[in-house]
Amino acid sequence: MEKSKYKQIVANHTPKENRLYNSLISFIVGGAMGIIGQLLIEAYSYYFSIPTAYASTFMIITLIFIGCLFTGxxxxxxxxxxxxxxLIIPITGFAHAMMSAAMEYRKEGLVTGxxxxxxxxxxxxxxxGxxxxxxxxxxxxxxxGG
Amino acid sequence: MIYLNAFIFCGIICLIGQIILDNTKLTPGHITTLFVVVGAFLDSFDIYDKIVLWAGGGSLVPITSFGHLLIHGAMDTVNNFGIMGLFMGMFDLTSSGIVAAITFSFILSFIFQPRD
Known part of the structure; x- marks a missing residue:
């Protein structure tokens, strides 16, 4: 069979995803993550009475912990x-990638895995980066110049 | 009002990522890497600082803020030490995130088993 014909058949049978639905969901979930981040920053700076710069660091650590825990x-x-x-573009995606790799390779040993x-x-x-x-x-x- | 800005900015970043993911053959790994580079580029010319003032936490949650923090820390030491400062301050602001990700995933990987 010709290669181009084969490719066409594969393309016809690949399940089509609803792109508009995907975009809408990722917009809403991503926006909700942004609101959670802002809420955490204000909560930390209010309860610990620290500047916003430190509160945003606390927020990033919290989100990374949540991402690792929920992946586990x-x-x-x-x-x-x-x-x-x-969920991939926010910092939780970074935590998710690290936690998945850590869980997956742990059974191959501590150092080599x-x-x-x-x-x-x-x-x-x-x-x-x-x-x-x-x-x-x-x-x-x-x-x-700097 | 800042909550609405955070929602719009973070949502639009995720929307752009989703559009790239749906219409090209790039994997999620490619897209996160691309966004880090974009964040570093935007902060090199002080654009991202204005976005942070506008969107607050919404601009610090996406992975673009990782690139922003990398170059922000580097530029702080460049002001004091000149061109050698580029090597010294790169991880100043991002170290917390990297250390948290390493330690949490190391410790938690002993507690939880992978399931499929």
């Missing part, structure tokens, strides 16, 4: 399948 309990995967980018594979999914975020921040920082020094 097993129902975060279903939520991600439902909301897709609504858990230690060397924990960043398997989330490492690209840190690596590309650092490299791009370095290049953009150099550009900024050259253009604006």
């Amino acid at each position: 309990l097993g129902f975060f995967d279903k939520w991600v399948n439902f909301a897709k980018c609504g 858990l230690g060397s594979n924990m960043f398997k999914l989330a490492g690209s975020v840190i690596i590309f 650092v490299v791009s921040a370095y290049i953009f920082g150099l550009l900024r020094i050259l253009v604006i």
Whole structure:
């Protein structure tokens, strides 16, 4: 069979996802995550009476803990399948990626499994973030001067 | 009012990610990486700071804030130490998030078993 024909048959039988529905769900869930973040920042800065900058750090730590815990309990995967980018783009997606890799590779041993594979999914975020921040920082020094 | 701004900004970031995910062959890993680079780019020219003032927590929850914090910490040390400061302050503001993610997932992976 020709390759192009085969590709066409595969494309016909791939289940079609409702793109409008997906976008709407991820918009609403992502927006709700933003509201939760803002609520946590205001709650922390009110109850601990700390500046907003520190409260936002506390908020990020809280969200990462929630992401790790819910991934461990097993129902975060279903939520991600439902909301897709609504939960992947917020910082919970980063926690989800690290926690999934940690749980998956732990049975292969502590050092060779858990230690060397924990960043398997989330490492690209840190690596590309650092490299791009370095290049953009150099550009900024050259253009604006610090 | 800031809650509405947070909802709109965070929602639009997720919406853009979903549109890219649905219409291209990129995986979620590609998209989060792309958004970190976009966040670092926006903060290099002080655009993201204005968004943070406008949207508050809504701009700190998406992964773009990770790139923003990376370059923000680097620029703080650049002001004091010159070009060598780029190497010194990169993780100043993001260290809390990375340390939290590593320790929580390390400890919790002993408690919970993967299920499929």
